[in-house]
Amino acid sequence: MARTRSKPAYVWIPDQHGAWAMLAVPFLAGTFLAPRPGWAHVLLFAAWVLGYAAAFHAQQWLRLHTRGLRSARRHGRPALVAAAACAAAGAVPAVLHPWLWAACAAAAPFVLVNTWYAWRGRERALLNGLAAVVPACGMLLVAVRLGGGDPADAWAPALACLLYFGGTVPYVKTMIRERNSRAHYRGSVSFHAAALAVAACLSPWLALPFTAYLARAAALPGRGLRVGVVGATELAASLLLLVTLLLVS
Incomplete structure (x- = not known):
């Protein structure tokens, strides 16, 4: 049938x-x-x-x-x-x-x-x-x-979120759709290096997660990680940012 x-x-x-x-x-x-x-x-x-x-x-x-x-x-x-x-x-x-x-x-x-x-x-x-x-x-x-609360007192954690999630946009491209693009890779790493510098000015403690974000942007592209692994890595990175912001802000 x-x-x-x-x-x-x-x-x-x-x-x-x-x-x-x-x-x-x-x-x-x-x-x-x-x-x-x-x-x-x-x-x-x-x-x-x-x-x-x-x-x-x-x-x-x-x-x-x-x-x-x-x-x-x-x-x-x-x-x-x-x-x-x-x-x-x-x-x-x-x-x-x-x-x-x-x-x-x-x-x-x-x-x-x-x-x-x-x-x-x-x-x-x-x-x-x-x-x-x-x-x-x-x-x-x-x-x-x-x-x-006063939003003027929360601009630093908001900027930290903007730096992290802004960085995920080029980074994820280097892991999936633009995995073979050297231009996208260089742009992603450069963005993360700048984000680390800004985050360190916001708080020395924020330099810790942003150092990890720069390391993953530099080291993981080209390693053939599955999409699920990339997603799990970003979930862990997001939780690390949340915990850091709640502890240091």
Whole structure:
């Protein structure tokens, strides 16, 4: 008896695995560095993650729909559901803290950059990855203020996050898509060397993890590591940054 081919299931969870650490680490750092972490952080984090999922699916729908591909339809429902859930989770924090609308407005240009690259089918572009890093790291400042802190006192850990996650963009390219590019390798190592110098100025303790980040950027490309190993390494590196920030900030 012939088997019927099932229709593709909706892909509800975005498959950009490296994005999850970028979403979580700055937000968690800001939450626990704030004087008064609370339930509002839980709601805002839910809205933050759901907003990312909505943007991801909307951009995928745009990319595929522009090319006339029927597969675009599988991203429509997840985009709408995630957007509605994001609005529901973020409604109370937005009402109680109207300044969150200004934070959304500040993030909007970077989302538009990501959307433009998705429309053009160039999501792997270096600038597109760097544009996604900025609002994610800015959430550290948002979480600090939501917990009663002064964002001006948290610029150093936010900059440390920006240096680390900014460095992951060229580094991951040297491990996967640009593994044979010497230009990308030199650019990645140079970025990490500069990041180490800046991090050491922020705190001598931050020089420790950033030395490790420079070492992995210099030593691991070209060794044929599997994608899963690369992902696990970056997860450990992200956790190391989070722990360091909470201990020294």
